[in-house]
Amino acid sequence: MRPLLTTDPEAIGPYRLLARIGAGGMGVVYLARSEGGALAAVKVIRAEHAADPSFRARFRREAQAAARVDARWTTPVLAADPEAPEPWLATAFVPGPSLAEIVAGHGPLPPGTVRALGARLVEALTAVHAAGLVHRDIKPGNVLLALDGPRLIDFGIARAGGATALTATDVVIGTPGYLSPEQARARGGEPGPPSDVFSLGCLLAYAAAGRPPFGTGMPAAVIFRTIHEAPDLAGVPDDPLRTLIARCLAKSPAARPTLPELRVALGHFGTDDWLPPGLPALIAERSAQVLELPEPQRAEPPTLADAPPAPTRRRFLLLGTSAGVLAAGGATAAWLATRSSAARDAVPSRMIAVHADLTGPGKDLGTAVERGVRLAAAQHNARADRSYDLVVQSHDDRGEADRARAVARRLVAAGQVSAVIGPTSDSTALAVRDIYNTAQLPLVTAWSDSDDLYATQSTHAPAVFQIRPSDNVMAAPLVHYLAAVRPAVRRALISDGAASGYSWQISGALAENTLPHGTVVTPTVAAGSDDFGPAVAAAMSARAQAVVYCGRSPQRAAACARALRAAGFTGTAAATEPVLGPAFLEAAGSAAEGWVFSATFVDPARLESAAGFVRAYEKRYAVHGVPVGAAEAYDAAGMVMTALTAAGTGHVDPGTLAHRLRALSYRGVTRTFAFDTRTAAGAVQMAPGLFLWQVRRGEPVFLGQYQQVTRA
Template sequence: MSEPLKSSDPSRIAGYRLLRRLGEGGMGVVYLGRDDAGTLAAVKVIRGESAEDGGFRARFAREAELARRVKSPWVVSVLGADAEAAQPWLATAFVPGPSLVEAVATHGPLPAPASRALGRLLAEALADLHAAGLVHRDVKPGNVLLALDGPRLIDFGVARAEDETALTASGMVVGTPGFLSPEQARGESATAASDVFALGGVLAYALTGRPPFGSGEPAALLYRTVHDDPVLDGIEEGSRALVARCLAKNPEDRPTAGELRDLLTEDAPDDLGGLPDPIARMIAVRSAEALALPEIEPTALDESADPGVKTADGPQDAPPHHPGRRRMLLGGGALLLAAGGASAALLATRDDNTSTQAMARPTYVLGVHSTTVRSAALFSRAGERAARLAVAQHNATRGRAYDLKVRILRDDGDAASAREVAGRLTADRDVIAVLGPVTELPMRAAANVYGGAGLTHVSSSTGQQDYFVTSPRSSFQTGAAHSALGGWIALHALVTRRLGRIGVVLDRSGGTTIQDQAALLVKQWRDALGGQVVPRVVAEETEDGPAAVRSLLTSGVTAFAYLGPLGPTIDAARLLAGAGFTGPRWMQHLLYGTDFPRLAGTAGEGWYVVDSAVDPSVLSTKSARDFTAVWRKRYGADPEPHAAEAYDSVRMLLTEFAPTVPSRAGARPVRAALGERMAKARYRGIDRTYAFGRYHQFDSSGSGWMSSTYVHEVHDGRFRQLGSLADLQSAGKAES
């Protein structure tokens, strides 16, 4: 997918007329260009600090030289490069087809014959690469493009010569978690065998629609890659054995790329003609669109200098020259949003809605991707209410430059309905941003759709960072990583001096979220803090939870954690209460705000939840008091669990959207601009400062995360917020 050029983009790079933007990262921009002979190219242009770095220029020149070495029909070819230019650039042949990630995420796994044909051609590409003395180091579905005549392996940004000293620091992981090899996960050098391992992961993904080591936190993926067997369920027997050989832990047990090519040649078709019709149509449509691209006029470096200039979006009429009025209207609309937090939003109480101003203001839409899933009703209701409140506050602002409205669509908790909701929201050109999805599977499925359309969306309730594979620029999370919260249970025990012998039940019916959380809790409690752990695992679709609890009661545990769904956790609470167990007890964080206190009754008293969700009604800060007051006024009750985080997410979106609104009458905001701003933003919300990490996840690497991680206790039949981990730590120090 591509985007229009911006007014600040050049119209030409060397001999290439630039037509569209293909993508943008921290170091530069990739454009679609066309030379005088009509050849299309992907032109990577380096900007900013990297262009001033002599060492980076040397590595960039090396990338071009490495790519030129490879002579393969299945490796994207280099058309030209200049590492010494004011803005270094590299042009490669443009492949108009979708990536393997996009094709599989949109239309499902490939049939076995098509997957084997794909594997054969990619193995041939790797064999040619290795014959040139190179190692790719980042073979993954996103680096495989599908064209009419076969696949293309792209991106030599981290490739290196096999006999060359690594340019990365010792122990640094290079590649994409979930596809890189065990040796790379351990920080060791990558070899040709590492590329074969990654290709095995690509084949598993093509055949099943999921990575062989699952999804989740990068650290969890690296751990599984080193220690766990790949999950190859659903792969037919003829292909499974070969994929398993590629994914062998020992590099010596893997076939070479040439051997793999020969093995796949035996019964694979000669080309990708066996692709499902929807994917074949996707490739054909992309190719036809590329052939039909029009020429463009040169872009202007500063559109304000000549308001009537032609831009990448076509000719624009020059608006009447009233800079003060238009600029003041825009400033008025952005003033509220730029203030940040809840307090500034509450200052706006009246509307200057004269008919003239209302007619002059455009209306934009905030989408809410919610869900009908009953178990997620807490999150969906809070998100929908938060969006309505934030939009109402914006529309009550004097002098605003635009109005907002809310459009709510709900998925059914599955991938297909999530993609359908995302498709409807992205098709509505008035939608400028989306809150949601609510749960993990829809987040993973919809991210590809939102990413393809460049529509920024933020989920405040998901916590697995695997969506970045399909949407590296448009998808964001403002909630803490689910797996991290397992470790924070151990920290709660430490600061309250109850780090004894803990029994941990991992109920696999809770899904990968709970599995990651349990693994980190065990590791932190035992390895980092030196406590004793007695773990138990309950298999899916069994009723072994009670037996696991009883076995722990006989093993002398002094603390207990049941990480699983609501029903089994209630059963565990009743068993512990019946046995007279009075030690500290923890449940998994997604149960905060549920009916656990009511359903468990007296057996639930004293259970803890450690979560990043805050109850603002018990905080004393002005922003929390203001937010609680306005929520009560609108909805007649205190903010429900997860409301503050959803509200902060919407406010952050609207804050960063305001500067992207064009001042020129009739011009539309560029969707991708919001994602660019979000990636760099720092937003002070009701209780915490929001910023994003490498994978657009909530950044909890700073020093303030303990102050915004809360412990809730079941007391008198409801969840009661005891304070943050920082509060409890300070209280413990004061008592000692």
């Protein structure tokens, strides 16, 4: 919940606005009060969308359709004006948190609560279907938890037969991970009520296990698993509940239980004690805060008078001596570049946060990221033509998921930062993804190699920006190298049973892109074995010109390298980014020589575009060379600053900033960053961020962006 902006209207129709609930590419949602004193959530569509006659017609149809749903466990439509310059729709306001917030912050719900949740959602869906509608977007973010029971919200893409949904322009409607197979196929016919039963099964599995049954990651991969693979229900602790959810997740609509059957199977529950201990107090506190809202306070653009004073040079040096000092006792450090008082008064300030491991096992990377961001901020603040000053906060999670969640909650609750850069590990990034995304606070990270970051709880205004390309394209640089740089007609792709899913991705891409008349052998090394001798022997028997280790382990890749050296292999040996690092080089020794790697990071010292950055970094921090992660952090900060500059001098709503970032094309020192605009949750364009490295004289050497590498 955020204050109204000075540019927000005082009222929408008969509703007086109190605060902002959220904002995104489609519009803004306000908390409002009716003339009779009732609270409402008022959704206002942006004028640029309303200017499209077909969009307005769809909005009109869907407002009418949603008004037909009237049940205890839904949020009724109170009023709407599809003909307004900015069309709006008001629904009853539920002050409780969403199921996504609760599970992300407090873990899975007990089986009894999941049954209670399911029973009431079945009753809600019964009302939806009785009105001749299919909801089509049942997901944790669209279920709010109140003290007496859940509420199913957001009928923005529910539709009657034949009508085109509001969000249906050239995309699959709904949220990957909660789509039914027939809905995910898009052309598999009009989804009916059984589609909602399937989605409800996904939601109940998430509530009981803390994760969706078809995993997370790139939408295409999640959809593939939804259509072709069995659900993962291992985390559902109750056997009868697990069996019932499995029935809901049958691939065939006809095999799923009907809503009446499902209601009977879930059983009865009261409304007084359906929540586990601790949650009623949390929900009650949230409700009390909303009900006691004071008169609206409009947010003015912050000024530097509100920011911490600029430190003296001595204090600055003390603060900068180590990341540990910055984070000691959980403290947060923030400072601005030294400048005159007149300059400080001339422009407003903006604040961003670095969320990283600064004192834990990943402190080297975390410190590099923090330094890259601070350098970008200092250079920006030194410009005479800047429209704002940038304040940087540092938050240390020590590489721990629980601490990362605590940091994220504090940042969201404070409402002071416009964007977050980080975190710097898989576990911490995944731990906070839903927290930042629910709050629509932009999160920009290039240091997690998990595809799960591409999956967000909201397809309307995703705030997670993973600017590292996905694992499913990691083979592309090697495909290019083995076809155009050092052609290899005969290839051996060694699959590692210890990382079978990843190996399948890499080997599959390389096998599909074999040269004409080429041959491929794919020996596998079992997870429990570190003997790569038989696999290498198979490669030698096939007279392979290239051998690719397709796993993720530096130690096992080193064992492969030693086996290849022992067998006298003289062709191209290759692997991917997870292997490239000191652990592989040390364990492989001289056998690492010549190995080629695909990767998503650069050596800025070998990029002409980064020469100025390298000089400035080395001078500012009195070092020789730039560590991994710093250049990407510098570019991440540059992206955010560009979006902030485009937003002007007024208050910047994080949801609006996320929308601007998603539409941005930013040329940084490492590459150009842009996002796929064909979908709301568009991933970063992959090819510019894929690079080749090669081990030479015992050290990894950066070769460049893979499409620009033309010779060995």
